[in-house]
Amino acid sequence: MPRTIPLDRYRNIGILARLDAGRTTVTERILAVADRPDAAATGARAALGMPAWVEQDNERQITLTSAATSCVWRDCRITIVELPASRRNDDQALAVLDGTVLVIDGVGGVTDGVAALFDEIEAQGLARLVFVNKLDLEGADLSAVVAAIAARGTAKPVLLQLPIGAGAGLRGIVDLIEMRATLWRTAGHDAPAEEVEIPSDLLAAAQLARAEIGVAVGAKGADVVALRQAVKVAVRSGMVVPVLCGSAFRNRGVRRLLDAVVDFLPAPSDMAAHAGVAADGHRVERRPADDEPFSGVAFQTVDDPMSGRLTFVRIYSGVVATGSSMLNSVTASPEKIGRMVRMHANHAEEIKEARAGDIVALAGLEHTTTGDTLCDPDAPVILERMPATAGRAGH
Ligand SMILES: Nc1nc2c(ncn2[C@@H]2O[C@H](COP(=O)(O)OP(=O)(O)O)[C@@H](O)[C@H]2O)c(=O)[nH]1
Numbered sequence: 001m002p003r004t005i006p007l008d009r010y011r012n013i014g015i016l017a018r019l020d021a022g023r024t025t026v027t028e029r030i031l032a033v034a035d036r037p038d039a040a041a042t043g044a045r046a047a048l049g050m051p052a053w054v055e056q057d058n059e060r061q062i063t064l065t066s067a068a069t070s071c072v073w074r075d076c077r078i079t080i081v082e083l084p085a086s087r088r089n090d091d092q093a094l095a096v097l098d099g100t101v102l103v104i105d106g107v108g109g110v111t112d113g114v115a116a117l118f119d120e121i122e123a124q125g126l127a128r129l130v131f132v133n134k135l136d137l138e139g140a141d142l143s144a145v146v147a148a149i150a151a152r153g154t155a156k157p158v159l160l161q162l163p164i165g166a167g168a169g170l171r172g173i174v175d176l177i178e179m180r181a182t183l184w185r186t187a188g189h190d191a192p193a194e195e196v197e198i199p200s201d202l203l204a205a206a207q208l209a210r211a212e213i214g215v216a217v218g219a220k221g222a223d224v225v226a227l228r229q230a231v232k233v234a235v236r237s238g239m240v241v242p243v244l245c246g247s248a249f250r251n252r253g254v255r256r257l258l259d260a261v262v263d264f265l266p267a268p269s270d271m272a273a274h275a276g277v278a279a280d281g282h283r284v285e286r287r288p289a290d291d292e293p294f295s296g297v298a299f300q301t302v303d304d305p306m307s308g309r310l311t312f313v314r315i316y317s318g319v320v321a322t323g324s325s326m327l328n329s330v331t332a333s334p335e336k337i338g339r340m341v342r343m344h345a346n347h348a349e350e351i352k353e354a355r356a357g358d359i360v361a362l363a364g365l366e367h368t369t370t371g372d373t374l375c376d377p378d379a380p381v382i383l384e385r386m387p388a389t390a391g392r393a394g395h
């Protein structure tokens with residue numbers, strides 16, 4: 001079976017936030033919007049005639065039994081890895097990501113807790129975007145967040161959007177790269193959006209802010225594609241942090257956030273080869289490609305009421321099919337793949353085959369726990385944790 005989505009169209013991301021900043025809301029909106037691109041987030045399930053309790057159940061499934069949920073946006077497979085709330089001694093879930101979205105409460109701003117999240121992401125060398133949420137609330141202060149990120153001195157914040165209106169009067173968002181605006185004509189939560197010209201009273205500020213993006217990422221001129229590419233390169237080098245904004249609650253700015261994940265966060269194919277140790281003790285590498293021997297890392301196990309124990313695995317190289325044998329190289333145990341599923345917001349998709357870049361759940365593994373390497377028995381390898389910074393954001 002050939003690959004259906006090219007590896008450079010994968011994004012494996014984590015969404016990080018301090019409690020109450022809106023991580024769950026952002027995640028739910030992303031999954032709803034991406035599943036049904038033309039339907040408004042909360043309208044979608046209602047349109048399907050789903051009763052309220054099903055909606056509740058689905059939401060619980062997202063946050064509790066799925067360690068990684070996939071959706072499709074602009075022909076990209078975006079998989080959101082659910083990061084356990086307390087992961088102090090276990091950064092395995094962070095280690096399988098290629099990029100992160102840090103959700104910051106626009107009212108609370110960059111607290112010590114948010115700064116600690118920045119530290120964690122930077123220690124892993126992960127590419128990151130910031131989404132400043134809750135701009136619909138009085139007291140939300142986008143510029144204060146940008147200033148606080150700048151004051152950290154680690155990476156330069158680059159504002160990619162300007163809000164139109166503030167607080168309850170948040171009416172739209174200007175996209176500074178494309179120089180166009182999204183407007184919501186009514187105040188409701190899922191008001192239909194309109195693409196319009198930038199309002200004339202904001203044009204000068206937008207032009208200035210756009211020029212600042214160009215300076216920050218070293219791109220001259222007005223070409224949209226070139227500017228986007230320069231931002232992507234700068235994000236991967238860790239030099240800049242793009243800042244987006246909106247209100248997840250009102251479903252404002254979520255599509256643009258998805259666009260930014262596609263445009264600026266790295267694909268598995270952008271990452272360096274994964275280092276490991278072979279059976280003979282020699283160092284080896286596994287490139288992110290289908291024609292390499294199979295290797296992957298188990299990063300979470302969950303007990304699912306329907307499927308029993310599921311082991312979530314990030315595949316780094318090669319192809320693996322149901323029915324085939326694998327080796328857990330850490331415990332030196334053979335494992336057989338019975339069922340394999342890809343988790344979506346509302347269902348588990350049975351799959352027969354998974355490839356480099358995929359994050360899938362395997363049922364029936366007996367000897368595998370978090371952090372173990374699974375590999376081709378004919379090409380044993382123990383994968384190393386990705387080292388901080390080297391080879392990640394900036395190869
Ligand atoms: N006004 C407003 N409230 C929001 C927004 N996003 C989330 N919330 C609310 O903030 C609270 C915490 O959100 P939640 O997504 O559970 O945050 P989490 O703890 O980071 O997962 C909930 O009551 C949400 O409804 C937003 O954009 N605007």
Ligand SMILES: [Mg+2]
Binds near residue numbers: 024025
């Ligand atoms: Mg939550």
